[in-house]
Amino acid sequence: MKYCAFLRGVNVKGTNMKMADVCQVFKDAGMKEVSSILASGNIVFSSEKKGDELKAILEQAMSEHFSYEAFLFVKSKAETEVFWNSIPFEKNESLHIYSFVGIPGVEKVLMEEFQKAAQAENEKAEIVDNIFYWQVPKGNTLDSTFGKVLGKKSLKDHFTSRNVNTFEKILKKME
Known part of the structure; x- marks a missing residue:
């Protein structure tokens, strides 16, 4: 299933990270077809796992890799369409x-x-x-x-x- 992770507080107030590095963290956490949109922390990826499970996995991976308290929200393609x-x-x-x-x-x-x-x-x-x-x-x-x-x-x-x-x-x- 296609998802987008919306990261909170990326590249503002001293929390700077390259999107290529973020994408690598997602890949290392088992996500597939990973790519970023803009530098504000929007990561599109595929996974067979459910959104709540992905949130926990990805927040932990981001927190450990970048040494900060990561917050993100995972939405499926259908959920993302509703926003638009x-x-x-x-x-x-x-x-x-x-x-x-x-x-x-x-x-x-x-x-x-x-x-x-x-x-x-x-x-x-x-x-x-x-x-x-x-x-x-x-x-x-x-x-x-x-x-x-x-x-x-x-x-x-x-x-x-x-x-x-x-x-x-x-x-x-x-x-």
């Missing part, structure tokens, strides 16, 4: 749209945090198919009140986010 097919916002050149991959229920936590945060003009959030989507003006991602919430240590093992365009690239690689 459920985008609730119209594309707009002046806005970024992000989708959040995480543990079950994290979308409700993120929506609560979003509703408490001050919002910029055209900043919106919506939950579709248990997936949290966030639209934010370009240039405001890290400066927005909600953007700052995303770095909370208490949430670091709960989710990771990707620009929705990344899902299109991942799905093309999964073909």
